[in-house]
Amino acid sequence: MPERLLSMASSANADGGRRFSPERCWRIVATGFCFAVFGFGGLVVLCLVFPLLRLLVWRRALRQTLARDVVTLSFWLFCKLMTRVGVISYEVRGREKLRRRGLLVVANHPSLIDVVMLVSLLRQPDCVVKASAWRNPFMLGPVALCGFIRNQDGSQLIDDCIASVRRGSNLIVFPEGTRTRVEALLQRQVNPLQRGAANIAVRGQLPLTPVVITVTEPMLTKQQSWYQAPQRRSHFVLTVYDDLDPARWGGASPTLASRALTEHLTDFFNRELKCLT
Numbered sequence: 001m002p003e004r005l006l007s008m009a010s011s012a013n014a015d016g017g018r019r020f021s022p023e024r025c026w027r028i029v030a031t032g033f034c035f036a037v038f039g040f041g042g043l044v045v046l047c048l049v050f051p052l053l054r055l056l057v058w059r060r061a062l063r064q065t066l067a068r069d070v071v072t073l074s075f076w077l078f079c080k081l082m083t084r085v086g087v088i089s090y091e092v093r094g095r096e097k098l099r100r101r102g103l104l105v106v107a108n109h110p111s112l113i114d115v116v117m118l119v120s121l122l123r124q125p126d127c128v129v130k131a132s133a134w135r136n137p138f139m140l141g142p143v144a145l146c147g148f149i150r151n152q153d154g155s156q157l158i159d160d161c162i163a164s165v166r167r168g169s170n171l172i173v174f175p176e177g178t179r180t181r182v183e184a185l186l187q188r189q190v191n192p193l194q195r196g197a198a199n200i201a202v203r204g205q206l207p208l209t210p211v212v213i214t215v216t217e218p219m220l221t222k223q224q225s226w227y228q229a230p231q232r233r234s235h236f237v238l239t240v241y242d243d244l245d246p247a248r249w250g251g252a253s254p255t256l257a258s259r260a261l262t263e264h265l266t267d268f269f270n271r272e273l274k275c276l277t
Helices: 002-014 022-056 060-084 112-120 131-135 137-146 154-166 182-186 198-204 255-274
Strands: 088-095 104-107 126-127 170-173 208-215 235-239
Touching: 022 060, 022 137, 060 088, 060 112, 060 126, 060 137, 104 112, 104 198, 112 126, 112 170, 112 235, 126 154, 131 137, 154 170, 154 198, 170 198, 170 255, 198 255, 208 255
Parallel strands: 088 235, 104 170, 104 208, 126 170
Antiparallel strands: 208 235
């Protein structure tokens, strides 16, 4: 599989990505349509659904629960739209392991839509939102209403993440910190992992639920725009593994345990990415 992906990437570079088959042209148009629907749907939720929740639901906890349910449903519908129009296909292996509450989900990050697919599979999802979103007038309402976690320096971020999981939310963390580089993606590897997820697991003594995401044709990577559709439809596979118990690394100090757990996660993702087809 890696050899085929490398060959495809070389061919695409050789012709400058100019091989526009009818199927590929349709997927470019369909991708643009999906993003337009996503933007319009986001405006509807922002301008209509969330204000109604604020008006009709006074209890903050219930309002947050309903807001997250709206996000989950919206992302599920978007994933179904992308599959129906032929932009992507995807399957989930071990889906039943995500039907729990209080999960710390760690996943690799090959594409822009990874978070969309994961959120669509989880009840009461939570995630760390970058600080700029809290200053964005279009994003401030939704992220505040859903109670998502503000990205910040220091131990407060770790404490907020631990508290979220203990309250029963399902927290999604991408240890790579950004989407996988195309070079690493083609070699079936991850970017160097950051220690945030391991710190949350070790300091909170929270099991991690690993999700390995593979894709047949790289799309919507950090280096690709939406209109740079691959030659063939991308097929995503999300494989959910058994929980990892951080107590295995509990004999050392939290710093050393987090470092060891991060190294284990790096080896785990790289090994499973090469094994999965």
